[in-house]
Amino acid sequence: MKFKEFGFTPEVMDGLDAMRFETATPVQAQTIPVIRSGADLIACAQTGTGKTAAYLLPVLDRLVNGNQKNTSAVILVPTRELALQIDQQIEGFSYFLSVTSLAVYGGNDKDLWDQQKKALTQGADIIVATPGRMIQHLNMGYVDFKSVKHFILDEADRMLDMGFHEDIMQIESFLPKENRQNLLFSATMPPKIRDLAKKLLNNPEEINIAISKPAEGILQAAYVVHDYQKNDLIVDLLKGKDLQSIIIFVSRKAIVNDVVKALRKNDFNARAIHSDLDQNERIEVLREFKNRNVQILVATDIVARGIDIEKIDLVINYDVPNDAEDYVHRIGRTARAKTTGVGITFVNEKDQVDFYKIEQLIETNIYKIPLPPEYEDGPEYNPEAKMKKGGKNRKKKSNGFRPKRKKDHKS
Template sequence: MKFKDLGIHNPVLEGVEAMGFEEATPIQEQAIPVILSNKDLLACAQTGTGKTAAFLLPVLQKISDNPNHGEINTLIIVPTRELAVQIDNQIQGLGYFVGVSSIAIYGGGDGSSWDNQKKALVQGADIIVATPGRFIAHINQEYVKLNTVKHFILDEADRMLDMGFYDDIKLIMKQLPANRQNLMFSATMPPNIKKLTNEVLKDPAQISLALSKPAENIVQAAFLTYEGQKAELLKHLLKAKKMTSVIVFSSKKASVDQLTKEFKKMGIQAEAIHSGLEQQHREKVLQDFTNRQIHVLVATDVVSRGIDITGIEMVVNYNVPQDAEDYVHRIGRTARASSDGVAFTFINEEDMGRFSRIEKLIEKEVRKVKLPSHIGEGPVYNPNYREKKPFRGKKREKR
């Protein structure tokens, strides 16, 4: 469907066209009319389906129809700084012809960033996009007035609960007016989401699309490797494919830093990104990667959700993620906006059980690819493998 057929009209449509959007995605087709009708909404859809525009467009439409600048109209709470910045950028693009004001509020900056955030909150930016911790820090200073908020949006709600933000969300809700529209977007629907849903939403409409399934246009494959073979295999893939936009996921910051060093020695334009780096540095790395000045981004799961960079050709899971859901989010960084993509996963002996759980979740057996001959033989796939841990207790005496 076209966006104008969903109730979106000028000047929001001009922003849609300027951003290059032509037809609505399924989540947008279903969510936009619900949000325009002022109903609460619980929406579950996998990453890369256009969730951000699904809630931004109708909100921008409402602000355009009834502008009241100088008051906070919409509050969007998100789990990470990167997602806050990305949504704020989309607001600026989609809402360019509406003339909305917005700001991303997150921690990690210097004193001037705090002052800019305070100024926007006091003067009343139309849309606030914030991470819970930093936003509560501002609330505690008692200059944040949220009595004019008409839309309260929780994006990546499942991720926020995973990160322990439940109490923070409840605290923020206490500051909001009772008469407001509540929208909750989540990629997955774990049991604890139901509790939060009951406390946030009032008689919500519900949308559920392709729960926890990777996009069909992602080619998935796995290599069975011993830990010592992984670095050489990764180098082989990067050289063989000659790709200009690759994300390599590793669960540990130390591993991310080490891999980045190795790539640079090989002459590969690579940079690391993880929570241990300064926010300003992380933003520059993401910008350089988006602009193809960096060809390989080596990352922890800090970028596995919510970072929308088109044209990522390949994702490599250097190790199997602990949470099966994170596998879906990691590989969802590629094959976005109807493009194709490739996702490789390296599985050592200890990861086999976890990868088996991933295959059950996505209801698909991922093809196991033979290692290149120069790397040697890898382990045999055994999903029932259990890591043997050293015995550390006292031996019982025989009776």
């Protein structure tokens, strides 16, 4: 379906033309007519399918014809990175519109707080906010949300995972009860999302697209390895490869710097991003990576969702994510917008059951690539047996010497 078929105003179409948006994605084709009708909506779509534009375009189209002096739309998101990304997309889509927007997120910068307070006091058309910081501003008494027409939750499942349920409900209490459209977007649809929808949405229409499935353009594979082999394997996999953008996801931030050091030791341009970095440092690292000044980003799940960076060549899961659904979001950083990419996961002995659950979730038997011949054999991949034994792994007897590669072992 072409965007020109939606009947958007000329100002919105000019923005789409400038950004070279011609054909709607499936989630856009199905949700935009519903949103334009004014109905509440609960939509489930995987990352990278264009759901941000699916709700932004109808809202912007309505603002063109409105005479709004106060905030018209409130968008809640789980992270500051996603808030900034959406604010940037609004700026692009509304280039030919007189629409104002503001990203509201946490930080210790007083100037940032004052900037947010000024914009909230004056009434930006669209507010994109993380729940915690939005609550802080609302409690100060200078925010007027009485004219809000659209209440949008993006990455709702992640917000609930992060414990924002009460914050969401508190923010909702500041909004008008009548003449308000509620839109809930989520990558997954667990019972807690259903419960939230019942509280916030009125007779919503529901759209489900490709629930918890990786994009078709992702080539998925795995290596079954011991932990002490992972750094060497990453280096060997990347040597001599013409890859411009790589993300390596690590579950624990304590390991991130170790991976970066191993890569830099082998002359790779790598940087780390995790929650210990302050706001400005995180923004700078992402900017450098997005501009291709950094080849490899080693990250915790802080960037697994919501960061829209095109042409990621390779995603490596240094370890298996604890939540099976997080796997989809991690490898979803590549093969976005119908491109292709590769997602590789390192599976150690204790993570085999979790990886098996991922395979069940996405209904795919992910190919296990044999380790290079110079490496010591990895652990046997037999998750079914481990599940029967209650997930307890049988440890092999060892003489205390564990070679990373066969060639390192000298008898």
